Amino acid sequence: MIFNVTLYLTATITLTVIMDPTGNIPVFLSLVGRRSRESRNKAARQGVLVSLGVISAFAIGGEAILSYLGIGIPALQGAGGLLLLLIALDLLTGKGTTQPEAVEDVNIALVPLGTPLLAGPGAIAATIVFVRQANGQVASYLALAAAILTVHLINYLVLRYSGLVIRLIKDSGIVLVAKIAGLLLAAIAVQLVAESVKGFITGAA
Known part of the structure; x- marks a missing residue:
């Protein structure tokens, strides 16, 4: 078998649901909604490339990296939750809108996008x-690689054309979206921290 279609479909659907491309639109617009179309497209492209690099790195050597550093998934969840909480507070208070554009370009591509x-x-x-399910089979590794590329292409297209929403909501709508995005990010952050605590408790039990 040259290509594991089952693993490809399963991984594509699962990662798409987890990454939630459409759910990231409010956060993306709240951060880059007032910029030019070129700046928004650049932020979308860089953010997706950063994500692709991170996911690819963990696909290749994720278990080795976590094992070497002594880090578990609950620790990743806790760190991610705290980071998102800080960003959510910036969006809710409006402090994030005062940063220089050059700095924002870097921050948006790396964090939080x-x-x-x-x-x-x-x-x-x-x-x-x-990767564990692939179990060393070349066909499964190819399917997983294709799934990762497919998911990131979907994310890029969704963010790339999110500018269509800006034409409808205007500047006042962007402010409202920023507040809603901050609230949603805060909820996601709390959920990640809760799952992290649950993971530590379960692991210690």
Whole structure:
């Protein structure tokens, strides 16, 4: 068998659901909604490339990296949750809008878009699980690689054309979206921290 179709479909659907491309639109627009179309496209492209790099790195050597550093999935969830909480507070208070544009370009591509929104603890954990399922089979590794590329292409297209939403909501809508995105990010952050605590308790039991 040259290509594991079952693993490809399973990994594509799972990672798409976890990364939630459409759910990231409010956060993306709240961060880059007032910029030019070129800047928005650049942020979308860089963020997706950062995510692809992180996910690929963990697919290749995720278990070895975590084992060497002595880090578990609960620790990743806790760190990601705290990071998202800080970003959520910036969005809710409006402090994030005062940063210089050059600095924002870097921050948006790396944090929070590339990681932990796209390449978050859930996506990393799922990728490691799928690598285990591949069980050393070339056909399965090819399927997983194709799935990772497919998911990131979907994410890029969704963010790339999210500018269509800006034409409808205008500047006042962007402000509202920023507040909603901050609230949603805060909820996601609390959920990640809760899952992290649960993971530590379960692991210690």
